Amino acid sequence: MVSHESALRGIRFARCRYAALPWRPLSAREVRDVMARARASERSVDLDELARHGFCPGNEDTRRVHLLASSSASRRRSENVSIHTMGVSPRGATLLEAAPGIFSVSVELAFIQCCATLSFPKALALGYELCGTFSMCEHISDGRPDEDRADSSGYLETESATTVAALARVAERLPRTRGVKLARSVIAHLLDGARSPMEAIVAGMFHMPISRGGLGIGEMQLNRRIDFNRLASNASGMPYTICDAFIPSARVDLEYNGGYHAETVSRIHDENRNRGLNALGITVIALNHDTLRDVEALEAVGSTIFHRAKMRYRDRSREGAARRVRLLNGMREAFGLKPC
Template sequence: MCDLAGELTFAEQLTLIEELTGSWSLPERNVAEEDDDGLDFIGKASGYYDCEPATSLEEIRKYHSDSKWVAGRVAARQAISVATGSSRSPMEAIMYCMFALPHSLGGFNCGPLKPNYKIVLTGKASMLSGLPYVIADAYLPRFKAIIEYNGSYHDESTIRRRDEARALGLMSMNVDVYRLNDLQLKDAAALESVARTLYRRKQIQFSPRARAYASKCPELLRELRQAVGLGN
């Protein structure tokens, strides 16, 4: 990571950290030219493989701290300090970055963000949902809210009913659930609207004072999408 940082943009550094610490990996070739329909990444939004994490965010931070003279160490410092890690898809990685990063970097400053967070349900919530616990894509403890990426398969009736029951159980514990889809992950204004709702429901003012935030936010989203091969 540090060795490459000097050659990468900030968004590319972030998504590389997410890829190394997450359970997904981008193919090295053009997915559009891939003929093997049996490969995991076929049909997925950004063409990724499911895989085991190559490392952890803690290990990356330790390496960065211990490697005083590695080329790219300074260039990697900011991305390593703000990364969340442990995403399960490129779309989750984008979601994590947009909501966790501070306003000064173009994010919504909703952190801290806890990825793949286990919430044990109360008796009532378990009865409503039919589940003993849930694993949230991302939990925002400051807002007592969950944000989740829902791919197209969530539109299937059985999965949609499961999601609704799950959300009902969480809401009985006063945990808000926000589901984001592919269209929203293309639109900085749509994502910001969700962030503003989070702030408003907790009676916190959403007022980015960072210089050039209005341009940094859509630019961050655009660069994150390009970094994982999603384009504009």
Template sequence: MRLVLYGESGAAYWLCADLTCAKPRKDSSAVLEDDAPGKASCSYLLRQFPGLAQPVHCLSTRKTRGGGSFWKTHFTSYAYPPNSFWHIGSGLYVPSPELCFVQACTTTTDHRALKIGAALCGTFSVRPQSPTGLARREPLTTPGRIQKYIDRASCLHGTKKAARLARHIPQNAASPPEAFLCLVLALPGRWGGYHLPPPLMNKRLKSGRKSRAITQRKSLVPDLYWPQAKVALEFDSDAIHLSSAQATRDSTKRLALENSGHRTVTVTTNQLASRDRMSHIAQRIGQELGHISRNRSRDFSCQQNALFAEGWSLNWLFDPTWLANESAHEQRA
């Protein structure tokens, strides 16, 4: 018997699990043969991957009843493209990152789907036992690869919504707050954003002579960057930048960016959490970019309230007890 994860549960796996054993399967139809989500298979899954939130979302070709708060079944009769599923353990499979995003678009809000997309396209994984709660890794996918998958699976439920959202997924975010910051600034008004031109995230820039003298580095990496106007935005978060050494490096980087002719804006955690403060920051960046605000949609205010209420946390994807225990283990260490 097999258990195949779905959507949000699949995304949680990709963000918190050790991926060394994950292998793609070319024959997607074979993966769904003899699939049987149930109490025994879900219990086994959670012993292997205790970080997944419940109910566990599972894909099945059988119209079976769900398991209440333990698991939820999503029926499919679709023939999936090759490499849509990855083998992650004995009888356990997860959708590819691209398919995870499409599936998430069928079960959650636009804002949460975009956050999942940004996490899958970001350079971080979730590690509650680390000081920052994160670890660095290469992106699992890109918005371009997601769009290519959508084109290959255009008849699949969720692809129309996924196609609308995929073009707005932040790429290369180094943390959930960075991804949220990009969404707030660049999303169109119908999703509650300020519709600024999308920035490059964590783009490596060659250092000039002056900046090399300041940082002793050959390159600079601003958090968000608009190259046409040479505008850089730096996110300053106590939750991410814990040490005084890191704070010094960040201050030095901002000074080096300014000495290289870049106009630099800094956003703090408190500012990012405030709709009013972010409105002023978006206006300032828009002026720096020479960007004229477009007419906003009628539901802009409602959508922006929802966007800020959602915030940047990804905790809903994970088991709260696991998050607390892993974090406590780090503190004891």
């Protein structure tokens, strides 16, 4: 039974390969049976097979895998295996069958376990990844960014692995699991549906409370569909559009424009979309790679949103700016981008 960071590696590997997570969830009876029979020792583990499924590095010199055992009696220490224990039938600890004889903790439990070793910004980035329609590739998601990517090429589009509601349910059922305190604080402010790392950064910076380093815009909907009326359809030539980050109270749509938006087809689509939204009284604010490296620019956009919502943006303190820099840099690092 694979767990912790190794389970996350396998989840990313499967999502990138299949554009979804095809693993079969086990029934409660199957979970009890597997956990009762599981053994965790180097002799009983085929590291080559685990590497083929993405659970550990393929290089024999760097292989290390985290495994789950039902009791300390079934643990066997070894150089390449880190062993963790959990009861035979813990409430809420779902297992997934990744391949014959290979099982992984659920996405939700893996998230909680990983939170035990992550900072808040990196846990937030991971939450957006698992609840979003993108998956990071392991070569830039180890916390060792090697270059600055305007649009991170180290992710692929895929179905979401879980939802915020599912994360919350499992965190509630496992109150004593290491990492659950941080996981709960992240889940409380997480949104479903981010389509890329940069959209996740937009959501993190604008949606998080001021006390956590965000700009405190609580009312935000990612990838919200806006149906056009006749006037908006005539102006845009489109029946509807999908807003990256829609703030209903301010009637503002935040759009992240990556490098491909400079291409002719994308630029024409953006112009048509903007005309349709403007016809509905919705203002489009475009963000680019440079904006998401500049805290002052993000604060200026936040101030505009608060003004349109007839609210006052209050936090301009030096301490607040430092919190925003930490949140922004932490999320950027988690996605393999250089700090601002």
